[in-house]
Amino acid sequence: MTTQGQFKIVRFGLTLILICLALYSLPSNSLVQAHSQRSASRTKTPRAIKIAAPGFYFEVSPCVRCYRCRPCSLDNGWQRKLMRLLRASGIASFPGESSGSDSAPVLFETVGMIKRFAAPKSYDTNIYIGPFESENAARAIIAELCSALGEVGVMESSCEDMATKSEGSNLYTRGSFDVSGIRVLPKRASN
Numbered sequence: 001m002t003t004q005g006q007f008k009i010v011r012f013g014l015t016l017i018l019i020c021l022a023l024y025s026l027p028s029n030s031l032v033q034a035h036s037q038r039s040a041s042r043t044k045t046p047r048a049i050k051i052a053a054p055g056f057y058f059e060v061s062p063c064v065r066c067y068r069c070r071p072c073s074l075d076n077g078w079q080r081k082l083m084r085l086l087r088a089s090g091i092a093s094f095p096g097e098s099s100g101s102d103s104a105p106v107l108f109e110t111v112g113m114i115k116r117f118a119a120p121k122s123y124d125t126n127i128y129i130g131p132f133e134s135e136n137a138a139r140a141i142i143a144e145l146c147s148a149l150g151e152v153g154v155m156e157s158s159c160e161d162m163a164t165k166s167e168g169s170n171l172y173t174r175g176s177f178d179v180s181g182i183r184v185l186p187k188r189a190s191n
Contacts, residue, residue, distance in 0.1 A: 052096065052114035054186040055131025056138040058145060059098060061178050062124060074153045074176050079120040079127050085148040086129060091141055093129045095120040098182060108135055108183040131184070138181065149177055 060082065062074055075081075079095055086093045100112020114128055129145060132138035149155055153176025170180050 050116040052094070052116050052128065052184060053131050054184045055133060056108050056135055057114065057128045057130035057132070057182050057184065058138065059180045059182050060127040060129065060145075060149070061180075063176055063178055074123075076123060078123075078152050078176075079125060082127055082148055082152045085151055086145070089141075089144045089148070091129060091144060092131070093127055095125045096128050097126065098128075101182075108138070108181040111182050111184055114182075114184055128182075135181075145179070149179070153177060 062078070083093045083095075095117040096114050097117070098111040098114045102110040102112075116128075117125065120127075129141070130138065132141075146155065155176070170178065
């Protein structure tokens with residue numbers, strides 16, 4: 001092969017490499033669209049806040065002492081275990097957070113709303129049991145609730161004390177939990 005033939009091959013190779021580099025640096029329209037669709041699917045859109053239905057509920061939270069002096073007698077994941085035990089008894093429960101408390105010396109304190117969470121956010125996330133149509137329907141499950149609490153943590157008071165004694169909206173519990181009665185009222189229709 002002559003020098004001129006070798007020169008043509010090298011020039012052809014360099015031209016081919018430059019064309020490939022140029023095409024590589026300019027993404028095709030379909031690639032750009034695919035990338036933008038992937039990016040759009042990854043961006044999180046704000047989810048609507050799920051609000052609990054009106055009714056009577058029990059709010060279960062770790063005992064106040066657990067907030068101040070760890071370690072507590074409750075293991076991480078206590079909420080999931082409690083919800084699983086209640087579900088096995090046919091009792092609805094969910095993690096959440098109440099707001100708009102109207103403190104009153106009654107067993108079922110009125111709150112503005114309860115935000116429902118898909119899963120517990122932290123060790124301190126409260127569990128809500130309910131809704132129940134009436135105070136009597138809520139009181140009827142206290143024995144099952146007490147039994148489930150006893151399997152998850154330490155219950156130093158008896159279930160009978162929990163069912164019969166209360167101070168305001170707080171049921172008489174000693175041990176790993178604080179249990180309160182709360183009520184969500186139906187929203188009034190605006191005119």
